Amino acid sequence: MADQASDTPVLDLLTRMTADSMVSAGLDGQSLMIARIAALVAVGAPTASYLTNLGYAYQLLGRRPDAVAKYREAIRIDDKFASAWINLGTALAQDPKTRAEARSALTTAQKIDPTDPRVKANLEELDALEKQQH
Numbered sequence: 001m002a003d004q005a006s007d008t009p010v011l012d013l014l015t016r017m018t019a020d021s022m023v024s025a026g027l028d029g030q031s032l033m034i035a036r037i038a039a040l041v042a043v044g045a046p047t048a049s050y051l052t053n054l055g056y057a058y059q060l061l062g063r064r065p066d067a068v069a070k071y072r073e074a075i076r077i078d079d080k081f082a083s084a085w086i087n088l089g090t091a092l093a094q095d096p097k098t099r100a101e102a103r104s105a106l107t108t109a110q111k112i113d114p115t116d117p118r119v120k121a122n123l124e125e126l127d128a129l130e131k132q133q134h
Contacts (some may be wrong), residue, residue, distance in 0.1 A: 033057045048078035052087055059091055067091045085109035088120050093126045096133055102126055 037054040055070030071088035074081060086109045092102035103126060109121045 001043055034061070046073070046077065048074040048081040048084055050062070051077065052081065052084045052125070055084075055091070056087055057107075059087070064094060079081040080112055081108045082116055082119075085112065086122060089126070090122050093122070095128060096129075099126065099130060 023042070034054065034057045037050055037057060040050050050078045051070045051074035054065040055074065058064075058070060059067035068088065068091050071084050071091060075082035075088065078084070081097045089105035089109065092105060094100040101125070106119055106123050106126065108122070109116065
């Protein structure tokens, strides 16, 4: 297995090539961000952090199903990564049909890291969404 130092030039080249082709195609910064994170995932074994960031980039672009899939993949890799659970919860909260699952994801995140202020804020937002629905 190659060490990190020898992988860096390959990653840098892949990232530059991807970025250059996207800029020349006229794509926006968010699409470029997705390409860069996807390049990181492609070069090595995906980490929960990379996959969560990729999911968040998809979420910013309104690609909720892609975002949810990446968050779930991140959780499969590391089910103690609170950010993946939080982001999964926020993505699922956008659809009234998946709000119960959103609450479950946020509750899981709260158990993992009870001090993370994002959990409390997102649970409060979910409560407000559910109140509006009724």
